[in-house]
Amino acid sequence: MMFLRALALLFLALPATAQTSDIGFGRGNFDNSAPVEVAADNLEVDQATGRAVLTGNVVIAQGDLRLSARQVTVDYTTTGGNRSIERLNASGEVLIVAGDDAAEGQEAVYTLGSSDILLTGNVVVTQAGNTLAGDRLTVNLNSGAGVVTGRVRTTLQP
Structure with missing residues (x-):
């Protein structure tokens, strides 16, 4: 009886303490030197600030990575004297696919030099039928290491 009570207390405590979850994301051997392919309905470029704004059905691909x-x-x-992409700031129904893994949210910042998202x-x-939800995901595409923080919730397939 004492064991069952202790087990029940453990499960009751889990939602309150489960605020962070480590995950693997992508294959961990991402090539950040691969060309970046871009498609969108509209493009505005400001040469003075070095900024471009893509709108409408935006899809960006680099190697196995897809961001929409x-x-x-x-x-x-x-x-x-050479201009290169430093960072992508995505908003509105963001979907990131790396290999068989996918992540969705409302906003994303992808820093190309460090391969951090x-x-x-x-x-x-979503990974292999399992889902993990939270307030934010940080992931490094080179290592595949990621962390979900905030109110973390998960569904695991048996």
């Missing part, structure tokens, strides 16, 4: 959203702002950096706003991660 309603709007993506592209920030560029200039090094040694921060996804926020009702985040749902």
Whole structure:
């Protein structure tokens, strides 16, 4: 009887303490030097600020990574006279697919140089039929390491 009571207390305590969950995301061998392919309904470019804004059915692909959203702002950096993409800021029904893994949320920031993605706003991660939800996902595509934080909820398939 004492064992059952202790087990019940453990399960009652889990939702209150389960605020962070580590995950693997993608294959962990992402090539951040691969070309970036972009498709969108509209494109506005501001040469003075080094910024481009893509709107409407935006799809961005780099290697096995696919990012789609309603709007993506592209920030560029200039090094040694060469301009390259520094960061993608996506908003509106963001979907990120890396290999067989997928994550969705409302906003994402993808920093190309470090291969880091921060996804926020009702985040749902799907992997092999399992789902994990929380307030935010941080993931490094090179290592595949990710963390879901906030009110973490999960559904695991047996």
